[in-house]
Amino acid sequence: MxxxxxxxxxxxxxxxxxxxxxxxxxxxxxxxxxxxxxxxxxxxxxxxxxxxxxxxxxxxxxxxxxxxxxxxxxxxxxxxxxxxxxxxxxxxxxxxxxxxxxxxxxxxxxxxxxxxxxxxxxGAVFPGWPRDQASAPAWLELRTRDTFAAAVFYGEIFGWTTEDSACTVEYEDGEVVVREAGRRAVAIRGGAVETAPDPQVRPRWCVHFHVADVDAAVTAARAAGGSVDVAPSASPSGTRREAALRDSVGGWFSVTTG
CATH class of the missing domain: 3.10.180.10 (2,3-Dihydroxybiphenyl 1,2-Dioxygenase, domain 1)
Known part of the structure:
Protein backbone atom coordinates (compact mmCIF):
# COMPACT_ATOMS: atom_id res chain seq x y z
CA MET A 1 0.00 0.00 0.00
CA GLY A 123 -3.51 8.22 4.83
CA ALA A 124 -2.45 5.02 3.14
CA VAL A 125 -5.00 3.99 0.54
CA PHE A 126 -4.38 2.53 -2.89
CA PRO A 127 -3.64 5.58 -5.07
CA GLY A 128 -5.64 6.11 -8.23
CA TRP A 129 -8.29 3.59 -7.17
CA PRO A 130 -10.04 3.04 -10.53
CA ARG A 131 -13.76 3.49 -11.05
CA ASP A 132 -13.84 3.65 -14.82
CA GLN A 133 -12.71 0.26 -16.12
CA ALA A 134 -14.11 -3.25 -16.43
CA SER A 135 -14.87 -4.85 -13.04
CA ALA A 136 -14.02 -1.65 -11.13
CA PRO A 137 -16.39 -0.11 -8.60
CA ALA A 138 -18.43 2.35 -10.65
CA TRP A 139 -20.02 4.26 -7.79
CA LEU A 140 -21.55 3.83 -4.35
CA GLU A 141 -25.26 4.01 -3.65
CA LEU A 142 -26.97 4.58 -0.33
CA ARG A 143 -30.46 3.14 0.02
CA THR A 144 -32.02 5.02 2.92
CA ARG A 145 -35.34 5.97 4.50
CA ASP A 146 -34.90 9.71 4.16
CA THR A 147 -32.97 10.97 1.14
CA PHE A 148 -32.88 14.59 2.29
CA ALA A 149 -31.69 13.81 5.85
CA ALA A 150 -29.02 11.42 4.55
CA ALA A 151 -27.76 13.95 2.01
CA VAL A 152 -27.44 16.57 4.74
CA PHE A 153 -25.71 14.11 7.11
CA TYR A 154 -23.04 12.97 4.64
CA GLY A 155 -22.72 16.36 2.99
CA GLU A 156 -21.88 18.01 6.32
CA ILE A 157 -19.53 15.22 7.41
CA PHE A 158 -17.56 15.15 4.17
CA GLY A 159 -17.98 18.78 3.15
CA TRP A 160 -19.36 17.98 -0.29
CA THR A 161 -20.89 21.44 -0.73
CA THR A 162 -18.02 23.56 0.61
CA GLU A 163 -16.21 25.99 -1.69
CA ASP A 164 -12.99 23.95 -1.75
CA SER A 165 -14.74 20.62 -2.40
CA ALA A 166 -13.91 18.69 -5.57
CA CYS A 167 -17.51 17.47 -5.62
CA THR A 168 -20.81 18.77 -6.91
CA VAL A 169 -24.20 17.71 -5.57
CA GLU A 170 -27.29 17.49 -7.77
CA TYR A 171 -30.83 16.12 -7.54
CA GLU A 172 -31.76 14.04 -10.56
CA ASP A 173 -34.08 11.13 -11.36
CA GLY A 174 -35.22 10.86 -7.74
CA GLU A 175 -31.67 10.68 -6.36
CA VAL A 176 -29.15 12.98 -4.77
CA VAL A 177 -26.02 12.48 -6.90
CA VAL A 178 -22.52 13.47 -5.83
CA ARG A 179 -20.07 13.91 -8.70
CA GLU A 180 -16.32 14.02 -8.41
CA ALA A 181 -14.62 15.88 -11.27
CA GLY A 182 -17.84 15.36 -13.25
CA ARG A 183 -17.96 11.61 -12.62
CA ARG A 184 -20.77 9.96 -10.67
CA ALA A 185 -19.28 8.92 -7.32
CA VAL A 186 -22.20 8.58 -4.88
CA ALA A 187 -25.97 8.32 -5.22
CA ILE A 188 -28.43 8.61 -2.33
CA ARG A 189 -31.86 7.10 -2.92
CA GLY A 190 -34.85 6.46 -0.73
CA GLY A 191 -37.84 8.10 -2.28
CA ALA A 192 -38.25 11.62 -3.57
CA VAL A 193 -36.62 14.35 -1.51
CA GLU A 194 -40.01 15.99 -0.99
CA THR A 195 -41.71 12.85 0.38
CA ALA A 196 -41.91 11.55 3.94
CA PRO A 197 -39.28 9.02 5.13
CA ASP A 198 -40.02 5.43 4.14
CA PRO A 199 -39.95 3.17 7.26
CA GLN A 200 -39.83 0.01 5.10
CA VAL A 201 -36.37 0.75 3.67
CA ARG A 202 -33.40 -0.93 5.33
CA PRO A 203 -30.61 1.68 5.18
CA ARG A 204 -27.45 0.27 3.60
CA TRP A 205 -24.74 1.00 1.11
CA CYS A 206 -24.48 -0.82 -2.23
CA VAL A 207 -21.45 -1.03 -4.52
CA HIS A 208 -22.05 -0.85 -8.28
CA PHE A 209 -19.39 -2.64 -10.35
CA HIS A 210 -18.64 -1.98 -14.00
CA VAL A 211 -19.27 -4.87 -16.40
CA ALA A 212 -19.27 -5.02 -20.18
CA ASP A 213 -22.49 -7.08 -20.31
CA VAL A 214 -25.02 -7.06 -17.47
CA ASP A 215 -26.92 -10.10 -18.74
CA ALA A 216 -23.71 -12.13 -19.00
CA ALA A 217 -22.78 -11.12 -15.45
CA VAL A 218 -26.21 -12.20 -14.19
CA THR A 219 -25.86 -15.57 -15.92
CA ALA A 220 -22.38 -16.04 -14.42
CA ALA A 221 -23.64 -15.07 -10.95
CA ARG A 222 -26.42 -17.65 -11.07
CA ALA A 223 -24.01 -20.33 -12.30
CA ALA A 224 -21.66 -19.52 -9.41
CA GLY A 225 -24.39 -19.89 -6.79
CA GLY A 226 -25.59 -16.29 -6.56
CA SER A 227 -29.09 -14.90 -7.00
CA VAL A 228 -30.82 -11.94 -8.62
CA ASP A 229 -32.56 -9.29 -6.49
CA VAL A 230 -33.45 -6.97 -9.37
CA ALA A 231 -33.44 -8.27 -12.94
CA PRO A 232 -31.44 -6.44 -15.63
CA SER A 233 -33.13 -3.22 -16.65
CA ALA A 234 -32.40 0.30 -17.86
CA SER A 235 -31.53 2.95 -15.28
CA PRO A 236 -34.07 5.75 -14.67
CA SER A 237 -32.02 8.03 -16.93
CA GLY A 238 -31.76 5.35 -19.62
CA THR A 239 -28.00 5.85 -19.85
CA ARG A 240 -26.95 2.48 -18.49
CA ARG A 241 -28.16 -1.07 -17.85
CA GLU A 242 -27.93 -2.55 -14.37
CA ALA A 243 -28.99 -5.41 -12.10
CA ALA A 244 -28.90 -6.04 -8.34
CA LEU A 245 -27.37 -9.36 -7.27
CA ARG A 246 -26.43 -11.39 -4.23
CA ASP A 247 -23.24 -13.42 -4.20
CA SER A 248 -23.14 -17.07 -3.14
CA VAL A 249 -22.91 -16.16 0.57
CA GLY A 250 -25.51 -13.36 0.48
CA GLY A 251 -23.45 -10.24 -0.16
CA TRP A 252 -25.53 -7.61 -1.97
CA PHE A 253 -24.08 -5.66 -4.90
CA SER A 254 -24.97 -4.32 -8.34
CA VAL A 255 -23.52 -4.55 -11.83
CA THR A 256 -23.80 -1.72 -14.35
CA THR A 257 -22.67 -0.82 -17.84
CA GLY A 258 -22.04 2.83 -17.03
Missing amino acids: TAGGHERPCTPCWVSLTTPSLRETRDFYSAVLGWTWRPGEAAEGLLIALSGGDPMASIGEPGSGLRAAAHWTPFFATSSADDIAARIRERGGTVGVGPLSFGTGRIALASDAHGAVFGFWE
Whole structure:
Protein backbone atom coordinates (compact mmCIF):
# COMPACT_ATOMS: atom_id res chain seq x y z
CA MET A 1 0.00 0.00 0.00
CA THR A 2 1.17 3.51 -0.70
CA ALA A 3 0.01 6.88 0.44
CA GLY A 4 -2.79 8.40 -1.54
CA GLY A 5 -5.99 8.56 0.48
CA HIS A 6 -5.59 12.30 1.00
CA GLU A 7 -5.50 12.98 -2.75
CA ARG A 8 -9.32 12.84 -3.02
CA PRO A 9 -10.48 13.87 0.45
CA CYS A 10 -14.03 12.92 1.44
CA THR A 11 -14.65 10.90 -1.73
CA PRO A 12 -14.93 7.09 -2.11
CA CYS A 13 -11.52 5.44 -1.87
CA TRP A 14 -12.09 1.71 -1.27
CA VAL A 15 -14.66 -1.08 -0.80
CA SER A 16 -14.34 -4.16 1.37
CA LEU A 17 -16.47 -7.29 1.71
CA THR A 18 -16.87 -9.16 4.99
CA THR A 19 -17.72 -12.79 4.25
CA PRO A 20 -18.30 -15.99 6.22
CA SER A 21 -16.38 -17.99 3.57
CA LEU A 22 -13.27 -16.51 2.03
CA ARG A 23 -12.72 -19.31 -0.47
CA GLU A 24 -16.30 -19.45 -1.74
CA THR A 25 -16.45 -15.67 -2.06
CA ARG A 26 -13.13 -15.55 -3.91
CA ASP A 27 -14.33 -18.16 -6.39
CA PHE A 28 -17.64 -16.35 -6.95
CA TYR A 29 -16.15 -12.98 -7.84
CA SER A 30 -13.47 -14.61 -9.98
CA ALA A 31 -16.24 -16.21 -12.03
CA VAL A 32 -18.50 -13.14 -12.22
CA LEU A 33 -16.08 -10.19 -12.41
CA GLY A 34 -12.92 -11.94 -13.56
CA TRP A 35 -10.91 -10.90 -10.52
CA THR A 36 -7.57 -12.40 -9.56
CA TRP A 37 -6.17 -12.23 -6.04
CA ARG A 38 -3.17 -11.55 -3.87
CA PRO A 39 -2.74 -11.57 -0.08
CA GLY A 40 -3.35 -8.28 1.70
CA GLU A 41 -0.38 -6.74 3.47
CA ALA A 42 -2.20 -4.90 6.24
CA ALA A 43 -4.08 -7.78 7.87
CA GLU A 44 -3.74 -11.55 8.04
CA GLY A 45 -6.32 -13.45 5.98
CA LEU A 46 -7.24 -10.44 3.86
CA LEU A 47 -7.36 -10.88 0.07
CA ILE A 48 -6.99 -8.06 -2.44
CA ALA A 49 -9.01 -8.37 -5.65
CA LEU A 50 -7.18 -7.37 -8.84
CA SER A 51 -8.38 -6.59 -12.35
CA GLY A 52 -5.70 -6.03 -14.97
CA GLY A 53 -3.23 -5.77 -12.10
CA ASP A 54 -5.12 -2.90 -10.43
CA PRO A 55 -6.56 -3.30 -6.91
CA MET A 56 -10.36 -3.31 -6.92
CA ALA A 57 -11.52 -4.35 -3.45
CA SER A 58 -10.66 -6.48 -0.44
CA ILE A 59 -12.42 -9.44 1.14
CA GLY A 60 -11.95 -10.95 4.56
CA GLU A 61 -13.67 -13.08 7.17
CA PRO A 62 -14.89 -11.68 10.52
CA GLY A 63 -12.55 -11.96 13.50
CA SER A 64 -12.14 -15.23 15.33
CA GLY A 65 -15.34 -16.39 16.99
CA LEU A 66 -17.48 -13.70 15.35
CA ARG A 67 -20.42 -14.25 13.05
CA ALA A 68 -21.51 -11.71 10.48
CA ALA A 69 -23.66 -11.78 7.38
CA ALA A 70 -21.82 -10.99 4.16
CA HIS A 71 -21.83 -7.27 3.45
CA TRP A 72 -19.94 -4.68 1.42
CA THR A 73 -18.55 -1.63 3.25
CA PRO A 74 -17.53 1.54 1.40
CA PHE A 75 -14.66 3.71 2.64
CA PHE A 76 -14.20 7.45 2.14
CA ALA A 77 -10.81 9.15 2.08
CA THR A 78 -9.98 11.76 4.68
CA SER A 79 -6.98 13.76 5.82
CA SER A 80 -8.17 13.51 9.44
CA ALA A 81 -10.05 10.49 10.75
CA ASP A 82 -10.46 12.20 14.11
CA ASP A 83 -12.25 15.17 12.52
CA ILE A 84 -14.65 12.91 10.59
CA ALA A 85 -15.36 10.86 13.73
CA ALA A 86 -16.21 14.03 15.67
CA ARG A 87 -18.56 15.27 12.92
CA ILE A 88 -20.35 11.91 12.82
CA ARG A 89 -20.99 11.94 16.57
CA GLU A 90 -22.12 15.59 16.47
CA ARG A 91 -24.76 14.71 13.86
CA GLY A 92 -26.27 11.66 15.53
CA GLY A 93 -24.18 8.92 13.92
CA THR A 94 -22.10 6.27 15.69
CA VAL A 95 -18.41 5.47 15.39
CA GLY A 96 -18.27 1.76 16.15
CA VAL A 97 -14.59 0.95 15.48
CA GLY A 98 -11.54 3.20 15.58
CA PRO A 99 -10.01 5.29 14.30
CA LEU A 100 -7.21 2.73 14.55
CA SER A 101 -3.97 1.96 12.75
CA PHE A 102 -4.26 -0.17 9.62
CA GLY A 103 -1.15 -0.71 7.52
CA THR A 104 0.43 2.72 7.34
CA GLY A 105 -2.89 4.55 7.62
CA ARG A 106 -5.83 4.80 10.00
CA ILE A 107 -9.36 3.53 9.47
CA ALA A 108 -12.68 3.60 11.27
CA LEU A 109 -16.14 2.12 10.87
CA ALA A 110 -19.27 4.10 11.57
CA SER A 111 -23.02 4.13 10.99
CA ASP A 112 -25.17 7.07 10.02
CA ALA A 113 -28.20 8.25 11.96
CA HIS A 114 -30.38 5.59 10.25
CA GLY A 115 -27.95 2.69 10.71
CA ALA A 116 -26.17 2.39 7.34
CA VAL A 117 -22.57 1.28 7.90
CA PHE A 118 -19.60 2.94 6.18
CA GLY A 119 -15.91 3.53 6.80
CA PHE A 120 -13.37 6.29 6.44
CA TRP A 121 -9.65 6.01 5.82
CA GLU A 122 -6.85 8.42 6.60
CA GLY A 123 -3.51 8.22 4.83
CA ALA A 124 -2.45 5.02 3.14
CA VAL A 125 -5.00 3.99 0.54
CA PHE A 126 -4.38 2.53 -2.89
CA PRO A 127 -3.64 5.58 -5.07
CA GLY A 128 -5.64 6.11 -8.23
CA TRP A 129 -8.29 3.59 -7.17
CA PRO A 130 -10.04 3.04 -10.53
CA ARG A 131 -13.76 3.49 -11.05
CA ASP A 132 -13.84 3.65 -14.82
CA GLN A 133 -12.71 0.26 -16.12
CA ALA A 134 -14.11 -3.25 -16.43
CA SER A 135 -14.87 -4.85 -13.04
CA ALA A 136 -14.02 -1.65 -11.13
CA PRO A 137 -16.39 -0.11 -8.60
CA ALA A 138 -18.43 2.35 -10.65
CA TRP A 139 -20.02 4.26 -7.79
CA LEU A 140 -21.55 3.83 -4.35
CA GLU A 141 -25.26 4.01 -3.65
CA LEU A 142 -26.97 4.58 -0.33
CA ARG A 143 -30.46 3.14 0.02
CA THR A 144 -32.02 5.02 2.92
CA ARG A 145 -35.34 5.97 4.50
CA ASP A 146 -34.90 9.71 4.16
CA THR A 147 -32.97 10.97 1.14
CA PHE A 148 -32.88 14.59 2.29
CA ALA A 149 -31.69 13.81 5.85
CA ALA A 150 -29.02 11.42 4.55
CA ALA A 151 -27.76 13.95 2.01
CA VAL A 152 -27.44 16.57 4.74
CA PHE A 153 -25.71 14.11 7.11
CA TYR A 154 -23.04 12.97 4.64
CA GLY A 155 -22.72 16.36 2.99
CA GLU A 156 -21.88 18.01 6.32
CA ILE A 157 -19.53 15.22 7.41
CA PHE A 158 -17.56 15.15 4.17
CA GLY A 159 -17.98 18.78 3.15
CA TRP A 160 -19.36 17.98 -0.29
CA THR A 161 -20.89 21.44 -0.73
CA THR A 162 -18.02 23.56 0.61
CA GLU A 163 -16.21 25.99 -1.69
CA ASP A 164 -12.99 23.95 -1.75
CA SER A 165 -14.74 20.62 -2.40
CA ALA A 166 -13.91 18.69 -5.57
CA CYS A 167 -17.51 17.47 -5.62
CA THR A 168 -20.81 18.77 -6.91
CA VAL A 169 -24.20 17.71 -5.57
CA GLU A 170 -27.29 17.49 -7.77
CA TYR A 171 -30.83 16.12 -7.54
CA GLU A 172 -31.76 14.04 -10.56
CA ASP A 173 -34.08 11.13 -11.36
CA GLY A 174 -35.22 10.86 -7.74
CA GLU A 175 -31.67 10.68 -6.36
CA VAL A 176 -29.15 12.98 -4.77
CA VAL A 177 -26.02 12.48 -6.90
CA VAL A 178 -22.52 13.47 -5.83
CA ARG A 179 -20.07 13.91 -8.70
CA GLU A 180 -16.32 14.02 -8.41
CA ALA A 181 -14.62 15.88 -11.27
CA GLY A 182 -17.84 15.36 -13.25
CA ARG A 183 -17.96 11.61 -12.62
CA ARG A 184 -20.77 9.96 -10.67
CA ALA A 185 -19.28 8.92 -7.32
CA VAL A 186 -22.20 8.58 -4.88
CA ALA A 187 -25.97 8.32 -5.22
CA ILE A 188 -28.43 8.61 -2.33
CA ARG A 189 -31.86 7.10 -2.92
CA GLY A 190 -34.85 6.46 -0.73
CA GLY A 191 -37.84 8.10 -2.28
CA ALA A 192 -38.25 11.62 -3.57
CA VAL A 193 -36.62 14.35 -1.51
CA GLU A 194 -40.01 15.99 -0.99
CA THR A 195 -41.71 12.85 0.38
CA ALA A 196 -41.91 11.55 3.94
CA PRO A 197 -39.28 9.02 5.13
CA ASP A 198 -40.02 5.43 4.14
CA PRO A 199 -39.95 3.17 7.26
CA GLN A 200 -39.83 0.01 5.10
CA VAL A 201 -36.37 0.75 3.67
CA ARG A 202 -33.40 -0.93 5.33
CA PRO A 203 -30.61 1.68 5.18
CA ARG A 204 -27.45 0.27 3.60
CA TRP A 205 -24.74 1.00 1.11
CA CYS A 206 -24.48 -0.82 -2.23
CA VAL A 207 -21.45 -1.03 -4.52
CA HIS A 208 -22.05 -0.85 -8.28
CA PHE A 209 -19.39 -2.64 -10.35
CA HIS A 210 -18.64 -1.98 -14.00
CA VAL A 211 -19.27 -4.87 -16.40
CA ALA A 212 -19.27 -5.02 -20.18
CA ASP A 213 -22.49 -7.08 -20.31
CA VAL A 214 -25.02 -7.06 -17.47
CA ASP A 215 -26.92 -10.10 -18.74
CA ALA A 216 -23.71 -12.13 -19.00
CA ALA A 217 -22.78 -11.12 -15.45
CA VAL A 218 -26.21 -12.20 -14.19
CA THR A 219 -25.86 -15.57 -15.92
CA ALA A 220 -22.38 -16.04 -14.42
CA ALA A 221 -23.64 -15.07 -10.95
CA ARG A 222 -26.42 -17.65 -11.07
CA ALA A 223 -24.01 -20.33 -12.30
CA ALA A 224 -21.66 -19.52 -9.41
CA GLY A 225 -24.39 -19.89 -6.79
CA GLY A 226 -25.59 -16.29 -6.56
CA SER A 227 -29.09 -14.90 -7.00
CA VAL A 228 -30.82 -11.94 -8.62
CA ASP A 229 -32.56 -9.29 -6.49
CA VAL A 230 -33.45 -6.97 -9.37
CA ALA A 231 -33.44 -8.27 -12.94
CA PRO A 232 -31.44 -6.44 -15.63
CA SER A 233 -33.13 -3.22 -16.65
CA ALA A 234 -32.40 0.30 -17.86
CA SER A 235 -31.53 2.95 -15.28
CA PRO A 236 -34.07 5.75 -14.67
CA SER A 237 -32.02 8.03 -16.93
CA GLY A 238 -31.76 5.35 -19.62
CA THR A 239 -28.00 5.85 -19.85
CA ARG A 240 -26.95 2.48 -18.49
CA ARG A 241 -28.16 -1.07 -17.85
CA GLU A 242 -27.93 -2.55 -14.37
CA ALA A 243 -28.99 -5.41 -12.10
CA ALA A 244 -28.90 -6.04 -8.34
CA LEU A 245 -27.37 -9.36 -7.27
CA ARG A 246 -26.43 -11.39 -4.23
CA ASP A 247 -23.24 -13.42 -4.20
CA SER A 248 -23.14 -17.07 -3.14
CA VAL A 249 -22.91 -16.16 0.57
CA GLY A 250 -25.51 -13.36 0.48
CA GLY A 251 -23.45 -10.24 -0.16
CA TRP A 252 -25.53 -7.61 -1.97
CA PHE A 253 -24.08 -5.66 -4.90
CA SER A 254 -24.97 -4.32 -8.34
CA VAL A 255 -23.52 -4.55 -11.83
CA THR A 256 -23.80 -1.72 -14.35
CA THR A 257 -22.67 -0.82 -17.84
CA GLY A 258 -22.04 2.83 -17.03
